[in-house]
Amino acid sequence: MSVIVTDTGFAADDWTGGFIGHAANDCGYGVDLPSDTDPATLGQLANAPMIRIDFPSSADGRGFTLANLLRRLGYTGRLRARGHVLADQYAMARRSGFDEVEITDALAARQPQNQWLARSDWQNHNYQARLRG
């Protein structure tokens, strides 16, 4: 099982649409993207209701750039970061355009809800927001 983290803390997964790989789109499924996804292919995903980007390791920051690219391309659907994401990276994920983070029960046990809620103030202290206006 996994835990979904949002600004209000931990919750169970309410996504019932399932997930498929990148190739197929334009259906009710969520799309799973690996962190080495070719950025040139993101434009095809505009209509997906849910995109889930993998974080194979907390040191692999490609997902943050992919999320930014998707949002800049106008993607407005649900965007989820899944995998080895740390509570300390929650603000980065939110600022990069993710709506939520999916972690394993084991990670949720080691990094309990209060550590994630501590970063739910991600809109504060944000240099980027100041510079872009």
Added chain:
Amino acid sequence: MYVYNDFDEAFVRNRVAQFRGQVERRIDGSLTEDEFKPLRLMNGLYLQLHAYMLRVAVPYGTLNAVQMRQLAYIADRWDKGYGHFTTRQNIQYNWPELRDVPDMLAALADVGMHAIQTSGNTIRNVTADHFAGAAADEIEDPRAIAELLRQWSTDHPEFQFLPRKFKIAVTGATEDRAVTRAHDIGLRMVRNAAGEPGFEVIVGGGLGRTPMVGKVLRDFLPKADLLPYCEAIVSVYNLLGRRDNKYKARIKITVHENGLEKIQTLVEDRFAAIRPTFTGHDQALLAVIETAFAPPAFAVKSSDGYQAARLANPAFRSWTDTNLAAHKAPGYAIVSISIKKHGATPGDATSDQMRAMADIAERYGHNELRISHEQNVILPHVHQSDLPAVYAALRAADLATANIGLVSDIIACPGMDYCALATARSIPIAQDIATRFDALKLEHEIGPLKIKISGCINACGHHHVGHIGILGLDRAGVENYQITLGGDGTQTTTIGERAGPGFSAADIVPAIERLVTGYLDLRTDANETFLQAYRRLGMAPFKTLLYPAEDQADAA
């Protein structure tokens, strides 16, 4: 000088509180060491050979007296009473305890400083010309731009987990004192034909195990496009840079493997997408930052006392010959304080010395200090009439060594004395070379010469761009020192060439002595520097000096 506004202040306080929490969570086990590592690195905390090391940013090398005194206080309170100035305009404390680090960071925050992004795979402390705002050859003070880049890169959500570290340097002068061609991004402030301000953007330079001279990505970038353009470069790199091999992960390799043209196309496309997300707030902020870097109110007074003191005191005259540089304001000089006393550790300053420099800056230097990448401290604005008093105060603090730019003004990385990655010692070699040439009393006759020493292939000591570079390696458990010649870190950046087989720790200093004294016979006259002579003559005669025939016969 830039002073933190409420936003900056709240940001660093918040960051200290977060790190305090992270340290507690490491201690209580909710963070594994693997997970804690990137977090501590984002806050400048390294694990070294004997202890943790805290690397504090001196953004673009600029400090005031209060900040320098706080660095001294931190050295006394939580370290062993000294700090080490590095080639990236940082100061490092070598002996902090993990539990004390949050308090050290809080003490830094008290004076508007931090250790954020001084390590880790992120955009590092932005460096700038250490003579910024003072140099006679400057078209514009680069520090406002460096501060803008600091704010943009700090906590940038997209760029905290890059393939590898990412270093940016800026210069606004014709003479490149910021080594911009050896950075991931180098920025040279220029003017286009219409006189408009902008940048030459250089990408993919770097030293380390695969040294590369940066290439021009854009020859003129309008000033207002800087942040979106840099963001485009780092965004392209974040996806394209290699993550399978950390030795091939820097952008220099990305550029090398993909070719400059492909990178150019990708960056320009990404830039077109990012540019509209910047709506001008950055430029409004920049205008405010620029006012903070307005030049001080320079005094207009006579310099007669200075000339008289030069005539009266040969030691003072010698110091003024080596340690001063041309200032843009009439009657002013830029003073370089040598942190390279013969036989001492290059870049180490005691807390007493830091306080002395702070006092001098306050009294005679418009309250400004700079850290240079050559591991010296600069007083950027001193009136000539105050130079005798400054010299006397420096002497009293044991800081009056007259060797800037000379053979004993050596850059050396920490090497085996501190660094876990070292394959050889570098500090003792620097000390021995300096002591030897001091004894020979030839230093001033030899003239400008840059020796740079690294204790392993990572090249923290910049040996590739030393006129004489020394690289310490490990050959079957024995230290072996390789010499490179002809390196140059200025606007004519050149990677030095390997001279031949390495030397043992016992033979390296005599080899350098043969090389340098031999150059005195090779040069056309006293005006031809070591580097110029090397460029004119090539490797052959220097090789003969390093490897005399009888030694080769012995070895055979």
